[in-house]
Amino acid sequence: MRVKRYVVNALPEALPMIRSELGKDAVILNTKEVRIGGFMGMFRKKKMEVIAAIESGAPAPAAASQPRQAAADVQRVVHAIQESKRQAATATAVLEPPVVQTPTPSIPTAPVSQPLNRINDDLLEEIRHIKLSLKQLSMHRPEVDKPLAIQALYSRLVQQEVEAELIDRLIDAVNEKLAGNPELLNPQDIWSIARGLLNEWLAPQANHTINHSARIVHFVGPTGVGKTTTIAKLAAGQSIKFGRQIGLITSDTYRIAAVDQLRTYANILNVPMEVVFSPMDLPKAYKQLEDRELIYMDTAGRNFRNELHVSEVNSLLQSNEQSETVLVLSLTGKTKDMMAVADNFVKYGVSKVLFTKLDETSVYGAIFNLALLYELKPVFIASGQTVPDDISPFDAERYIDALLGAPADE
Ligand SMILES: Nc1nc2c(ncn2[C@@H]2O[C@H](COP(=O)(O)OP(=O)(O)O)[C@@H](O)[C@H]2O)c(=O)[nH]1
Numbered sequence: 001m002r003v004k005r006y007v008v009n010a011l012p013e014a015l016p017m018i019r020s021e022l023g024k025d026a027v028i029l030n031t032k033e034v035r036i037g038g039f040m041g042m043f044r045k046k047k048m049e050v051i052a053a054i055e056s057g058a059p060a061p062a063a064a065s066q067p068r069q070a071a072a073d074v075q076r077v078v079h080a081i082q083e084s085k086r087q088a089a090t091a092t093a094v095l096e097p098p099v100v101q102t103p104t105p106s107i108p109t110a111p112v113s114q115p116l117n118r119i120n121d122d123l124l125e126e127i128r129h130i131k132l133s134l135k136q137l138s139m140h141r142p143e144v145d146k147p148l149a150i151q152a153l154y155s156r157l158v159q160q161e162v163e164a165e166l167i168d169r170l171i172d173a174v175n176e177k178l179a180g181n182p183e184l185l186n187p188q189d190i191w192s193i194a195r196g197l198l199n200e201w202l203a204p205q206a207n208h209t210i211n212h213s214a215r216i217v218h219f220v221g222p223t224g225v226g227k228t229t230t231i232a233k234l235a236a237g238q239s240i241k242f243g244r245q246i247g248l249i250t251s252d253t254y255r256i257a258a259v260d261q262l263r264t265y266a267n268i269l270n271v272p273m274e275v276v277f278s279p280m281d282l283p284k285a286y287k288q289l290e291d292r293e294l295i296y297m298d299t300a301g302r303n304f305r306n307e308l309h310v311s312e313v314n315s316l317l318q319s320n321e322q323s324e325t326v327l328v329l330s331l332t333g334k335t336k337d338m339m340a341v342a343d344n345f346v347k348y349g350v351s352k353v354l355f356t357k358l359d360e361t362s363v364y365g366a367i368f369n370l371a372l373l374y375e376l377k378p379v380f381i382a383s384g385q386t387v388p389d390d391i392s393p394f395d396a397e398r399y400i401d402a403l404l405g406a407p408a409d410e
């Protein structure tokens with residue numbers, strides 16, 4: 001058996017070295033973090049030590065690898081993983097009984113210094129590591145055989161946190177369009193094809209606003225996303241610009257400050273405000289505000305990834321009149337969390353979403369993800385703390401431009 005030690009910054013770096021020096025059947029026996037260099041024990045660099053081995057007599061490594069062989073690399077490592085997995089299973093005889101008794105040349109015999117179980121544990125741990133690295137590798141280099149402009153588009157969308165399935169769908173659609181026009185391979189053309197497709201896909205969810213016929217509009221969403229501030233912005237806009245008779249209700253009685261916050265805006269705007277502590281208080285509040293044309297209702301932010309909280313807030317949203325519920329989400333939130341919250345509210349028939357804090361991020365994928373995957377219609381985008389100015393209706397074309405950014409340099 002040939003054993004070699006590699007010291008690298010991260011495991012994926014070692015894979016091509018191992019492959020080219022020990023061949024495709026090499027296996028990783030161990031990895032550990034080491035610190036090297038430095039001065040008097042300071043400034044030492046964190047590195048990873050990788051021990052790889054190949055059984056003597058295994059096929060020699062292939063000739064020097066081509067520069068653009070990431071896909072082939074991936075294939076080989078997957079093969080190595082499968083072999084290692086099979087070995088681990090066969091050696092422990094726990095996962096499945098050995099079927100083939102003849103030893104495969106790719107699998108190293110256990111070094112005498114380590115007990116077999118420990119090696120198997122290490123191997124399994126390693127496999128987990130490699131799988132993760134491969135996933136990351138394939139996330140970032142998925143289109144190795146594709147033109148650079150397509151790769152750049154892919155990277156842009158990954159960086160914008162567009163969901164993987166939507167990226168794949170878009171890249172396929174762009175490629176389909178290109179099949180008839182292979183000369184359109186420069187970034188400008190690719191970007192404009194992508195822009196066209198994204199606009200087309202977003203169109204059913206674009207150009208919507210809060211229902212004009214809704215007299216009561218509820219705002220729901222996680223804590224701190226900007227519900228109260230948004231209500232103040234919209235109420236100010238409606239009453240100052242359009243002279244509409246607005247009324248406010250808050251059910252956010254978890255925090256005294258939350259009631260005071262909305263009351264401050266109500267006082268500034270000179271509009272009446274009612275506080276409700278439970279669904280039973282609602283009829284009285286509506287009665288008090290019966291002369292109002294439009295009522296905005298603020299609610300308490302909760303952990304709405306928990307469906308129980310969603311059903312709880314939903315019980316507050318009942319009314320006999322035309323009403324609508326707007327889910328408020330902050331663009332600074334994590335896409336996965338937003339999707340979990342959206343999923344819960346969509347079940348209760350919510351179809352409008354309002355995004356806040358555009359000014360605090362340069363990652364916009366969440367809007368597209370929620371529109372395409374949950375059919376949520378973005379109605380407004382808030383982009384700052386100033387009441388009433390920092391809010392505007394959602395503009396799909398501007399949004400897609402921001403999402404795609406400028407075409408990559410050629
Ligand atoms: N940067 C930025 N901050 C915002 C925006 N909307 C609200 N905020 C701020 O976010 C914080 C929480 O807002 P608030 O309305 O109390 O959130 P709520 O808990 O959902 O009612 C406050 O400091 C707001 O000023 C926005 O669009 N951009």
Ligand SMILES: [Mg+2]
Pocket residue numbers: 227228229252258298299
């Ligand atoms: Mg609030």
